[in-house]
Amino acid sequence: MLRKRLMLVFGLLIVASMVLAACGPKGTQAPATQAPTAAPATEVVTEVPRTTRHGAWVDQVVFTGIDQAEAAVTQLQAGEIDLYAYSVNDPVLFETVKADPNLSYTTAFGSYNEITFNPVLNFNDGRLNPFGDPQIREAMNWLVDREYIAQEIFGGLAVPKFTSLNSSFADYARYVDTCRAIEAYYAHNPERARQVITERMEALGATLVDGVWNYNGAPVVLVGIIRTEDERMEIGDYVGTLLESVGFTVDRQYKTRSEASPIWVRSNPADGLWNYYTGGWITTAISRDDGSNFSFFYTPRDYPIPLHQAYTPSPEFDAVALRLRNNDFTSMEERGELFNQALWLAQQDSVRVWLVDQISFSPQVANLEVTYDLAGGVAGSMLWPYTIRFTGEEGGVVRWAQPGVLVDPWNAIAGSNWIYDMTPIRATGDSGTMPDPYTGLAWPHRIERAEIVAQTGLPIARTLDWVTLTFADQINVPADAWVDWDATNQVFVTAAERYPEGATAKVKVTVYYPADLFETVTWHDGSPLSLGDFIMGMIMTFDPGKPESAIYDEAAASNVEAFLDHFKGVRIVSTDPLIIETYDDLYQLDAENNVVTWWPTFSYGTASWHALALGVQAEAAQQLAFSADKADALQVEWMSYISGPSLEILNGYLQQNVAEPFIPYAPTLGQYVTAEEAAARYANLQAWYAARGHFWVGTGPFYLEAVYPVEQSLTLARNPNYPDLADEWARFSAPKIAVVDLTGPTSVAAGSQATFDIFVTYEDAPYPAAEISGVKYLVYDATGTLIATGDAELVADGQYQVVVDTTGFPTGATKIEVAVTSLVVSIPSFDSLEFVTTAP
């Protein structure tokens, strides 16, 4: 009997322990008010290490898939992996990582959230939609507490967002004074929101009955389409609660992206299927120009869905948005004025209310260093292959985990676009220029330098001195420039043929490659880089989109058409050293980002002419297709250069080409590639395929060593023949985010001059003035209204001074805020100080 009871108790204990373990908290929740800052956690390396090692710092990077961030952090703690390259938003995990001395993390700022409103005032069935009234929409800015969302819902992994500008990108820094003024004006003020909503609802004919808004005898019910995949569920609930607090009845409808999309994207807003939607957006690269944001987010112009077609911006706002969209200004000062108008008008329109810019983190072991992109994180960084290393070490194997590996087929023309594939693909390729991970500005990489000539009056500016910028009243396209592709005869169309009367361009870019380019750069299979690779790149820019081509792809046609809309010509000025001119009507505001290099890196990877030739042959024979669309149309495999049924077909062409060297597009490429070169290249590729089992051949610091599709793993190995030393990009080990310290008097008599000192440092050293683009100050009164603004005076490196004339300042609490913007990192830094303005 006793034994029976013991057995029962034992069994129950086991069950109870498991249930308790499963139901318990995941970890210690940090107080929500203790927000982490956006500062990077990786150790900063200030000294540029020197080395004689070529290619990557490490010997190998082994990729593996881990779906869940929780599992990844556990494996990091157990020493099973070195890095989890995924943007994680879980605040509990963030606390876990921060608390572990063996772990570190990098941050990224690419995602942001908002509330989208249905802008139709009266639905087809007669119901009133309060969000059809611009003033009620504007009042929502005061109703939502963005700080609450950032701290409580995102656990500190977000910062309040008031405008469409990302607070980590260039335009926010450029117009930081306007942005901060808007942030002060629209600070959380529920009473003001309630007052505006009440006034407007009454004006619209609604009545408040027992605290509930009624219209035509029925409660005003607001349907919220709330996304369930992430924090947007809590945001939707929170907004619903706020709306209830001001008298609305809320119908919360929880939906996934798939379920929500037909409602907010496809339904007619006038049908009234929804009133608000929890929107979310992502940017994977640092934007240097957000001028088109207003047209995209607030006008019917750029987003042809029923919702946007219902937008009715004021004529003034619409005109400003259009000018910004089309870069219709002649100077950055004029652009600044347009931005100032647009930012304020957007708040008054408020068809969407911005909530937060998310801060995501990627955990890693503490002794690993890697450059990350402010928008794309580690996975989206172009520099990760060049900078990843174990602190103070050369060599070693990095175990890299991410949620997916080998998701879609790899081919450089129209292969996988998954970030999980592009991350290793980038490591195997190279580029003419390299985007700065902290500013988005281009730096020269394979090219030596560039010259830009822009049409006089265009608002293009230069920041870095590797590029020259000049202006000309007219830029003529030379008669021998190639402006298009004749797929029938496989030759380029010249400007003289296309534009007998002559053509002009808005921008001319001349890139200069180093004299030893073709001696130093080799493909992974040992073939030296040649001019043929550049020519093939130019051909492939056009050929798939031409109906006469053997590899015509309907899906590529629209891209080529769009490209030809602005492209004006390309000309090879010199073959060795290689100098290429490009003529275009499309331009960027930054001179550096206008540089077109024609380096043989395509949308989805770097590729040599001889490797591409196999794919061209296979597609021409309708056995494979570069794009998924064409593969589906032909009912053949989507071409993969690394695995699967494609390999056998590609290998068939390789054997054929080894036997009889084939030069694709011979009428053109044959002028730049000899039969001997072709034979040598195919022999190299054959040896490569025999050794590696795939055709993925690049020029990057890593080569693809092995692919394990079913096991969901791949291995990259260091390319010892890479021309650059491992420390080439070591200066980008961490973003140089300034630390600002503002000091000054605590009490100032109105009418007097108050002096404030500003100290700007990085790692306790003065921030060089040459790297500072601006130090602005903003003064607010007790109500948060901006009462003064201006620029600080430079005193010395890292030291600035502000002298504020307080004449006319209201007495009472006053706040001065300083915003420091840098040339080497796009995140501005702030500090503020409160003082009392007393009577004179």
Added chain:
Amino acid sequence: MSEENQSQPAFQERALARKKVTSTLSRVAKYSAVRLVTLFLTIVVAIFLTIVIANMGGYVDEIRRGEIRETYNQQAAMNPAIRNLSVEERRRWVEERVRLEEHRLGLDKPFMVRTVSYMTNALTLNLGRSMHLTSDSGSRTVRLILLERLPSTLVLFGTANILLFFFDLYVALYLSRRYGSFLDKLFITLAPLNSAPGWFYGIFLILIFAAVFKILPFGGMVDTPPPSSPVLYALSLMKHMILPMLALALSSVFLAVYSQRTFFLIYSSEDYVEMAKAKGLSSRDIERRYILRPTLPTIITNFALGLIGVWTGAPIFETIFQWPGLGRQLFQAIGLYDIPIILGETVIFSYLLAITVFLLDFIYALVDPRVKVGGQGGAPS
């Protein structure tokens, strides 16, 4: 008695036997035909329901159209080359991309037309091409997508099912002989533990053996990078199978043993078993001839259905252990509304189930003389 007279009864016996054989064959053939038609109709209904449910009665088309438009508009907004085009050019670009994608997915054809096409293809095992997913090696052929994942699912769940099946059987028989023993009571007490699924135990096992003791891997099928030597690869595979198999065992073994042991106990108290005991037969003989034999149809049914159940995999379980199996594939396909893959898995499972059910009828007749194919009373279940 003449020779002719002597051969008359033999002839009659042979004739009777021939008639009996003919009758049996006719009965079996008729039964088989009816059974096959019935099973085929069941498959047709199952596939039709799968198509309708997976497409939400056609509403998935609306979802897809919304997603496509959203995707390309956002692409246009994010891509500087498209973003900076004129308004008309940009709209044209978006519309063209939307048109192509809708055409690719067949959204330019009515749902009912596609349903008929899906049905025909599925029934003829023309599994076609997936809409979004690719196989691990990059193929969009549904057959390859499924076949690539099948070995990893089979090796884990097939091995586990077979081992657990024989283990359960052996322990259940053992416990049925030791009714009321400590071990018997232990299994009964622990049986409720099997109310939790395998992935639940998987989490604990990973935490204990991978995170804390660091003696077994967290997941995956083999080490990364996978060993190049086949022997090392096999050893690595076995090492990675320990925790998943243990989790599967913990989630099923107690209940399975408990139910089978109870089943055997019921048979153990039959009169013919008591008679055998009285005749002094060994317990081994009694188990084999008098307990196992009559329960064989049930055991075989469980075994066969368990084996074909492997085909569907286990999405959450495979996710926890990062196992590249069919379950995760199906889970992904459902999330993406990738109808060809969902249909492919369903139709193959339907055919496997139908074939198994069909064959089981004959197997029952082979292992249990009381059962006649197509006879009255049917087979025991």
